[in-house]
Amino acid sequence: MSTPPPGLTRDQIAERAAQDIADGSYVNLGIGMPELIAQYVPEGREIVLHTENGLLGMGPAPAPDAVDPELINAGKKPVTANPGAAYFHHADSFAMVRGGHLDLCVLGAMEVAANGDLANWSTGQSDAIPAVGGAMDLVSGVRVVRVMTTHCTRDGTPKLVEKCTYPLTGAGVVSRIYTDLAVVDVTPEGFAAVEIAPGWSFDEVAARTDAPLRDARPGAVATNRGGSEPRSTRSSR
C-alpha cells in the first residue's frame, strides 16, 4: 500500500477527543495518552476530573516547588485540586465509578474489538507482572467508555481487531475510539469510521484495521452511529 502522511499527533488526538466532552461532565482520564485530553477542553466548557485515588476536581500539575507528595493522581504524578474539589476514600471513589456516576472515561488500549471488548491490562505473558488497577471497575461502571490510542502498535499491528487476543478488561464496553488515523464508533454492526485523519483515505485506514470497517462519515452511506450518546438534561450523573 502507499505510504500516507503521518497521522494525528498525540496532542491532536487529545484535542479531537476533548471536543466530544459535554460541558459539566464528570470524567476519568486513563493514565498515559488520555491524560492529555484535560489540556484541550474547549473554552467555555467546565468538566470535573475524577482520579480514582480519591479526588474530584483534579487540576493540572503543580509548579515544581509546589509539589505535595500526598496530592497525586492515579498515575502517581503530582497534581493540584481545583476550587470545588473534594477528597474521599477509595471505597467512596469506586462507589462513584461502579455506581454509574461518572459520565465518561477515556482509556488507553492494547486491543479493542468490533463488539466493544477492551483489552488494556495484561499481555497474558507468563513473565509479566499482573496489574489491573482500576481499569475493570471503570469499564464496568462509567456510563460511556471511550478509547484513545494509536491505530496500530509500533510494529504496525492493528489494535482494532475482530476479537481480542489479550485478556479482556471488559466485554462490550467501548463505544468510540480516537486514533491517529480516525474516529471509529463501535456499533451493533461493528466498527464504523466517522472521521478519517487529513491526508488519509478510508481504504488506507480500513487496511490498518483488523476487522471490517464501515464508512460512516457524513456523505457516506448512512449508518447507525454509536458512541455519541446525548446527555440527559435531567441528571448530570
Add this chain to the structure above:
Amino acid sequence: MSTPPPGLTRDQIAERAAQDIADGSYVNLGIGMPELIAQYVPEGREIVLHTENGLLGMGPAPAPDAVDPELINAGKKPVTANPGAAYFHHADSFAMVRGGHLDLCVLGAMEVAANGDLANWSTGQSDAIPAVGGAMDLVSGVRVVRVMTTHCTRDGTPKLVEKCTYPLTGAGVVSRIYTDLAVVDVTPEGFAAVEIAPGWSFDEVAARTDAPLRDARPGAVATNRGGSEPRSTRSSR
C-alpha cells in the same frame, strides 16, 4: 406465694447494669430504660456512647435553652456531643454496628428466651404499626447483647420465657439480663441467676420466670456462667 418487697427501681437496675461496662467500651443503649445506664457509669471509667442516627460520643441532654433539633439520639430526644465525638452518616453508623465494632448494647425486651432469643420489636398484633428501627442490626452485629427490663410485665406475665411467642428480633443473641428481681445469665444450659434482688429469694424469682432457672450465685452449686466475656486488651473493637 408470699408478697416480697418491691424489686430494684429502674435507676437501681441501670446502676447494676453499668457496673459491668468496662472502661473504654463503645456502647449502644436502647431507647427507654437502658438509656438510664449512661447516668451510672462508675467513676474512673470512660465509655463512648453510640447512637445509630450518626454520633459517637453522645453526651447528656442539653439545657432547655441549648437544644439543637439537629442533634438528637435514636429516641429522637435532644442530646449533646462530648469532646472526641464524631458525626457520620447512616451507612457508616451501621457499618460500626454490623461490623462488630461496638463492644456492648443493652436493649429493652418484651421477651427473652432461655436460648438467648430476643423479642422486642413487635407484638405481632394485626392492628399494630410495624416498626423495627435498628434493633435487628444491633443484635446481629454488636459483640455482647444484654437486656435491661422488668422481670414481668405490668400484669405479672414473666418476660423470661422458654420460647418467645412474639416475633424474634434475633436468635440466640442475649447473654445477660438485668431485671428488677435478678441478674440472669443466658448459658448453654439455659437461664442462670447470678444475683437476686435484696429481700427476694431465689425461689420467688424462679417462680416469676417462665423457664427453668438455675441458682448460679456465688456459694450456690457451681455453674457455667455466661455473659461476662473478658475484653481483649489487644483490640478495643
Add this chain to the structure above:
Amino acid sequence: MIDKRVASAAEAVAEIADGETVMIGGFGEAGSPIELVHALIDQGASDLTVISNNAGNGQVGLAALIRCGRVAKIVGSYPRSSNSTVFADDYRAGRIELELVPQGTLAERIRAGGAGIPAFYTPTGAATELADGKEQRSFDGVPHVLEHALRADWALIKAGAADWHGNLLFNKTARNFGPIMAMAAQTTVVQAATVGAPGSLDPETVVTPGIFVNRVVHIADPAQEFDLVAQGAHYP
C-alpha cells in the same frame, strides 16, 4: 460552567411524576427537607413510593404528603410516631403499603444502590420474619439474608452548606440518610442553608461530593420540623 443552583424549591421538584420513587432524608425530625417536601405537596405528584426511615411527624412534611393521599408505599424502618397518626391511620385502613426494613439494612441497601452493588448478604434479620421469602445463605456457619439495592428516581435532602457544584456539608445528626440517598437517586435535589461559590468549602471536609448532586436550592432559613410539630403546624 457547572452551576447546579435552581431558583426555588418549586422549580427543583417540578418534574417529579406520578408513580415515581422518592427518597426523603431525615431521621425523626432532624434533617427533614421540609421546604422541598412542601413544594412536592404543592406540585401534585401522586402514587409515590417514598423511601424514608420514618413516616413523618405531626401534620407537616412527609406526614402531610401522606395525609394528602399522595403516597402509595413507604419503605422504611420505623414508621411509628409518637406525634402523628397520619401513617398509622392510612396503614390500618389499608390505604398505604409498607415495606419494613431493618434500619441498617435500609441504609446499606441505599448505599449499595449508589455504589453499583446490586445485592449483598447481611446477618441482620436472619431467623426473623423480616427474612421471610428472602434468599438465605450461611457464611462461617452464620445465617445471612440476601438484600437488594434500593434506588430512586429522586432524592430530596437537606444540607447545612453547599456550593454551586453540589458539594455538601451537613449539620450534626441531621446528616443521617442524606449522603447515601444523594448517591442512590437518578436526580438528587438538595436544600441548603448556605450556597457558596466553588472553593467556599474545604475539600477535606466535604461530606457529599458534588457528583452525587443535581440541583441545589438555597433555603436560607429552613423551618425545623421539630419546631413545626411542637407548634402543631399543619401543611398546607
Add this chain to the structure above:
Amino acid sequence: MIDKRVASAAEAVAEIADGETVMIGGFGEAGSPIELVHALIDQGASDLTVISNNAGNGQVGLAALIRCGRVAKIVGSYPRSSNSTVFADDYRAGRIELELVPQGTLAERIRAGGAGIPAFYTPTGAATELADGKEQRSFDGVPHVLEHALRADWALIKAGAADWHGNLLFNKTARNFGPIMAMAAQTTVVQAATVGAPGSLDPETVVTPGIFVNRVVHIADPAQEFDLVAQGAHYP
C-alpha cells in the same frame, strides 16, 4: 479513660505474629505508613499476608519488607512499579504469591469486611479472567461476580491528625485506603503527625471515628516514601 496513644512505632507493632494478615495503607507513595512498616521490618514477623493496593516503591517501606523475605502473599490491584523491582523479582522467582483484585473490588471487599457484609455482587471483572472460578450471577441481565469480604489481623495506616480516642483526619489523596482498612482489621495502628486531646478535632470533619482505631503513634515529622524513593534510600 480512653487513651490509645502508644509510645513508639516499635511498641505499636510488637505483637504482629508470623503468618498474620496485615493491611498497609497508601496508594503509590501517598499515605504510606513508612515508620510503622519499618518498625515491622525491625520486629521480625514473617510469612505475612499483606493487603495493599501496590507492592511497594524503591527499597523502603513495603518494598523493603518484601525484599527481607517476610511477605508470603500480596493481595492488591497494582503490584507493578516503575521504581522498584523487588516484588517483580520475587514474583518471577516464585517466592511470593499474588491475589490480583480490581482496585474498586479491593476497596469494596475491605469496606465489606469492616461493615459486617460477608459477600456482595459486583459487575467489575465479570467476563474477565479475574472472575475465573468465582460464583457469577445476573442482575437485570448483567453478569456479576460474588466477591467476599477482606479482613486482617492488623492495619497499619497513616493519618494527618489524630486524637487520643483515635479519631482521624487525613491529608489530601493520602486518605485513599486508610479509612476502610481501619474498619477491617482486628487491630488498627495509626501513625499521625499530630495527636491531640479529645476535642481537638471538629466532630463534623472526623473522617475515621475512633471506634475503628486501637493504637495511635505520634510520628511528628514522617518521612515521605516519595522523597525516600527519590533519594534512593534503602531500609534497613
